[in-house]
Amino acid sequence: MPQLSLIIPTFNRQEKVVRAVRSILDQNFKGELEIVIVDDGSSPPISLPGELGSDSRIKVVRREQTLGPGAGRNAGLMASTGEWVGFVDSDDYLLPDTLNRRFADALEDQARRTNPLALHTCGWVDVSPEGVVQRTRHPRVPSGQDGFAGGCWFCAGSTLLFRRAPVLAAVGLQDEGPPRLEDSDWTLRFGLTKGELVVQPIVAVAIELSSRPPAEKIYASCDMLTAKWRKRLDAGNLPASHYRRLLAYLDVERGLAALTSGRPVAGCWFLARSWLRRPRMTWHVSPGWQTGRKTAPSQSGNYERS
Numbered sequence: 076m077p078q079l080s081l082i083i084p085t086f087n088r089q090e091k092v093v094r095a096v097r098s099i100l101d102q103n104f105k106g107e108l109e110i111v112i113v114d115d116g117s118s119p120p121i122s123l124p125g126e127l128g129s130d131s132r133i134k135v136v137r138r139e140q141t142l143g144p145g146a147g148r149n150a151g152l153m154a155s156t157g158e159w160v161g162f163v164d165s166d167d168y169l170l171p172d173t174l175n176r177r178f179a180d181a182l183e184d185q186a187r188r189t190n191p192l193a194l195h196t197c198g199w200v201d202v203s204p205e206g207v208v209q210r211t212r213h214p215r216v217p218s219g220q221d222g223f224a225g226g227c228w229f230c231a232g233s234t235l236l237f238r239r240a241p242v243l244a245a246v247g248l249q250d251e252g253p254p255r256l257e258d259s260d261w262t263l264r265f266g267l268t269k270g271e272l273v274v275q276p277i278v279a280v281a282i283e284l285s286s287r288p289p290a291e292k293i294y295a296s297c298d299m300l301t302a303k304w305r306k307r308l309d310a311g312n313l314p315a316s317h318y319r320r321l322l323a324y325l326d327v328e329r330g331l332a333a334l335t336s337g338r339p340v341a342g343c344w345f346l347a348r349s350w351l352r353r354p355r356m357t358w359h360v361s362p363g364w365q366t367g368r369k370t371a372p373s374q375s376g377n378y379e380r381s
Contacts, residue, residue: 077109078106080108080109080110081162083151083162085165086147091166091283092165096112100132106178112135112165113147114137115138115142115143121137136150143257144257145250148248159178159181163232169280169281188271190270196273198279199233200212200281211278214229215362221317222362224321225360227259228359228361228364231261234279242265246265250303253299255288256325256328263304290336290338297326322349323350346358
């Protein structure tokens with residue numbers, strides 16, 4: 076059984092998914108490794124260059140219908156076999172010489188903890204589509220479980236490592252209904268299981284900045300999650316403080332979607348309602364992150380702190 080399975084859902088990102096796969100293989104991972112690419116109905120289908128296509132560590136799962144990233148991760152979870160699992164969005168990639176250290180730290184942490192429910196995350200760099208580094212982000216650990224109701228501030232689509240069996244037994248698969256924000260829903264469910272977020276002191280991933288999804292998808296996702304978690308609240312399965320924080324977060328998502336789609340009045344209204352629901356001194360509702368600026372990557376692919 077492979078020790079670690081990395082799952083890459085992708086849709087119409089031929090060149091970028093190859094970049095993501097190469098960034099994993101270049102780690103020279105010391106344990107057993109499995110890479111599962113879930114092609115979510117790309118047209119044309121994703122194809123790997125010869126040396127990657129023949130690599131026995133890589134598995135491609137093809138879906139004819141496009142169902143979204145949550146469904147893609149679920150398909151990857153069902154097709155993979157590793158005791159440990161990680162996610163990598165196809166437009167992101169791993170920074171050099173980081174995976175072995177991250178995995179060793181995660182194994183050590185699991186060996187000494189009594190609660191096996193842990194998501195191991197890390198710092199990352201925001202990069203432009205041209206590869207220019209904008210800043211670093213180090214996610215903060217939540218002070219309470221309600222922090223998980225404030226959105227997925229630790230970039231769960233590309234930074235997570237976790238033990239498959241205990242996490243999936245407690246949380247289950249991702250909700251395939253919302254077209255976006257499925258990771259925020261999944262990590263809130265994780266937080267309600269008394270799971271812990273472990274922030275590893277290493278910058279290990281490059282997150283490519285891209286345009287926001289269509290506002291209609293954000294609105295639809297926010298409405299779905301509002302209704303879903305309202306039912307949990309009414310059933311007594313969600314603290315009221317969690318629900319208020321979730322609503323404030325969803326209004327931030329609505330507000331940003333409105334602003335980026337050219338609807339400034341609606342955007343300001345949503346953001347104002349978010350602050351009324353949860354007064355605060357920051358624009359985000361999550362525990363947030365520490366940030367900094369970094370120089371562009373060198374030709375070798377290494378990132379140097381400025």
